[in-house]
Each structure stands twice: as C-alpha cells, then as structure tokens.
Amino acid sequence: MREISLDRLRTLVVIADLGSFAEAARQLNLAPPTISLHVAELEARIGAPLLTRARSQVRPTAIGETLLLRARRLLADADLALDEVRRQVEGLTGRVRLGASTGAIAHLLPQALEHLRAVHPGIDVQVQVLTSQASLAGLREGTLDIGLVALPQVAGKGLEVTPWRRDPILAYVPADWQPPARVTPAWLAQRALILNDSSTQLSRVTNDWFAAAGLYPQARIELNYNDAIKSLVGAGYGATLLPQEGEAAELDRRIVRRPLRPGLWRQLGIACRQEQVERATGYVLQALARLRQ
Template sequence: MLMQGIRYEKLNFLTSSFSFFQSGIGMREISLDRLRTLVTIVDHRSFADAARVLHLSAPTVSLHIQELEERIGAPLLSRKRGHVHPTAIGETLLKKARHLLADAGQALDDVRRQVQGLEGRVRLGASTGAIANLLPRALEALGRQHPAIDVQITVLTSQGTLGRLAEGSLDIGLVALPQPTMTGLLIKPWRRDPVMAFIPAQWKCPARVTASWLAAKPLVLNDSTTRLSQLSTEWFAAAGHHPAPRIQLNYNDAIRSLVAAGYGAALLPHEAATPSHDPRIVMRPLRPALWRRLGIAHRAGRVESSTQHVLDILWDLRVV
C-alpha cells in the first residue's frame, strides 16, 4: 500500500540523461524514436529487419540513423560482411539509449497504472479522532483490495482540511458537519455517531447523563477549535450551563486516558465498531441525545481512479 503512484525518480533519470547528451555532445535534443531505431538495428544486425520490426519504411530507418549521426557528428554504425555493428561511439550511445528506453517505458507504465487506479497516491486530511477510530478499518480494507495505493494522512481540523482541499494539496477530507457550501468542493454526509459521556468507573453516575449532572463534575473536553467543542457547549447551554473544563485537548485518546485516571469526565463520539473501552471508563448515553456528524469532502469534477477506490471503501463505513 505504501508504493508510490508514479516513480518520479525514473522521470528524473530521463531528464538527467537528456542533459548528459546535451552537455556532452552538444545536442539540442534526442528523440526516443531515433534511439529505438538504433537499438533495434543493432539487436537485429540489419536495417531491413529493424524496419520490419518497427513497422517503418527502409528509408525512414536510414533517415533516423542519419539524423542521429548528424547531431552527434560521428558514425554510429558500420557494415561488415553483410551485418551491421555499432562503432565505439555507437556503443556508448547504445548503452544510454537502452536505459532511456527502458525507463521511459517503465514511467509510462507507472502512469498508466495510476490512471487505471491500480496504484497511486491519495492525500487525506482528518481529525485525530477519525484517524484513530475510523481510518484503520478503511486502510485495512484498502490494503487487501488495492495494496499499491499509498494513502498519505495529515492531521487537520475540518477548516484546515477544507482549505487544503480547495487549494489542491489534499484529495479527500473527513470533516465535521454542517459545513458551508464551498465552490469547487463536494461535501456529503458520511457518519452519524452518538456523543457519549465517558466517566471514571469509580464515580456513581445515572443511566442517562444530563447536562445538569455533568456540569457539576470535573470535565476534560475538546478544545474550542473543534466542532465537537461547539456541540458540547451548545448542549450544556441548552440546559442553562456553561461549565469550565479542567483541561481542553484536541486528542481523544489523551482525553480517554485522563478519564481513566479519574481526572474528569468527557463528551466523546462513540463509533459502533470501536473496540471495547478501558474498564476504568464507563460510557453513558446523554439526555437529550447528542450526535457527531461527519462528512466526506473532495473536489468536484473528475476523480482519479485511486482516489475513487479510497472513497468507495470509506463509503462502506457509512452510518447516517
């Protein structure tokens, strides 16, 4: 899964090889077709056979070699006893030509595989909560189905993700909903997960937790830059409470660790498929219920095949 979509090093090699020719023998450019003709003639030791293999006329094959020799300023081939052999200079060019043709073919094959979605690079932005609790399942499925697709993940807030999508430096974003309409971006509902009260197990708590009960307890909440913080503030405010948390973090696993240590209670989303929690933590539903909604965002228009494969797997985790 961690393979690169396009082997840029091969394209760089092609560029450096052309530069070598330019600086070494004063050539303005070299045509891969001409180099292919040279290699084919030497491999078959015949102009006529090369013309047949390349589906070219005999005069065209001769013209290719003539053009190469004129640009280099020296003969590349010699005929002896009815066979064609490379000259010393021809051998030097031949060695480079084989590398160039092989790497050009590989580069085109790599690009073709990316166009077909067989491999590629997909850049994804998401919050720490989504990365920790939702993406591992998607990445595991992607690894089974499309092992040559490399997903590069960046930890971002929803606003940061949308900004990076708009500028073109991300391909997919997992963002909190609702979000305003943004030109050039598609944002579709993806998941609707309940927000639960995460409470130290040693506390006595009701079967359903209200804002009034929770506001009187020490709290560990998400920081104010997150959508979950806004949801929590609105939930408390609807009951007339404005509690001040002991600490605010933007990392849900750290929040859970503090709850497990008895430092305070927290409001966190609970994904149905999330593994069982630390026995030092008790989860309770809220009254009234509170939901965390996430969406999948990507740029409008044509979607590359590798990006579409990732989108398809993410949609399999859809809960709305």
C-alpha cells in the same frame, strides 16, 4: 540545444539488435528512408558515426556502443514510467492523500483501509491528522484528495461534502464518580471537564448542548487528541464528551460510558473535489462508503 528523441534512440537500438536497416524498418513499421534519417540525425547530434556496415551486417561503432548502453536504460526507464502511469490510470496503483481527525484515523479509517488492501493492494493512502477546516483547505489547495470532516461545513467552490456517519456522543466519566444511567448537562456541568478546544466542530456541538440547558461550563483542560483525553479521564482528572466511533470497546476499566439526555450526535462527512477523481481516489471513497451510517 535540441534534445535527443527517444524515437531516434529506439531506432538505433533496433538496428543494432537486428543488424539491418531493412529489418529495423519492418519491425518499427517505418519507411527505410525514415530509419536512415533517424540515424543521420543522431550522428549529426553526436558528431561521430554510430554504425558501420561490414559484409551486409550493420554493427555499432565504439561510440555507438556507448550510446546504445545509455539508450537501452533510457528506453527501459521510459517504458517503466509509462507502465506505472498506465497502472495508476487503471486504478491498479496510486497514491491518495487523506486528512482526518485523530479519532477517525484511530477508530474508523483502519476498517476501510483493511478492505482496500484486500481488493486494491497497490493503492497507497497517505494519512494526515488535520482538523476539518485544515482538510478543506488542503482540498482547495490540491494537497489532499479526500477529507473526513465534521458536519456541518460550507464546502466552498469546487468542493463537495456528502454525509457519511452519524455517531452518538457519549459521556466518558471516571467510574468512581458513579454517574447516572443517562448523563444530563446539569449533572456534568458540576464536574471537572476535559473537552476539545473551540477550533473543533465537536466543541461547538457540545457547547450548544450545555447552552440549551442554560449552562456554560469552563473546561479544566482543552485537548484535540481524544485518546489522551480518555487517559486523563481514566486517571480521574475529569469527564468528557466524545463520539462513539466504530465498535471500539472500553479502553480502561476506570472509565464508564453513558448516553446523554438529551441525546447528542457527531456527524461526519466526506469531502472531495467536484472534478472527476482518479480511479485510486474512487476506490478509497468506495471503501469509506462501506462504513456509511
């Protein structure tokens, strides 16, 4: 069964508002026969008259009034939908899906979102806690628009990864352990450790740091939630290696941070699809670029 055209409904509404086929033709910039054809097609589709002519005035029938009520709603919804899409195309509104680790979400992303809200308040960023590999998979599958990932990464076909930040990795140690001014692999390997598990790039980086000194310590606990790790460090349960993210101050007086010898760094990149991004996604990328190091 053929659907009713919005153009035909708009013609009907304008005729009813103006009370004239001729005036409707002028307002819609259509030929009078076209206006008549639109009404005839609607009446054929409905199976009943929609308009009556009385004393040179065109008025809707009772059935026409019912259809006009619905037609006005449909046309208003269609106009609203087009306006929303137009605003999204222009970057005034939009939804951007972003994946990142808990640390990046807690300590880095809020700064970018604060700037974004000030300059582009209509953009909604939906954040998911994901590993780097899961973020890249989401980009490939089309379920994400941006991923904050630990480097190095193999982007794969259709994706690009650009360097974003280079943050020092520090030792977080219970204060009563009285750590040295700079923590070495030898000193740390003799203590209980709470580290990220082997699925993370941070785990691979820290394992390489120990391995370069010929050490292969086993973690007492493996977690991927950095704030939970810090809580356990504060309780004296072990030490950890974590990146210094943003300008966050010490969270707990029971914890001290120490630089490493040799130094160690966590590198982050921004991953997105190589195809042309929507304006909303571009604005989020610009906000993230403000935090580039």
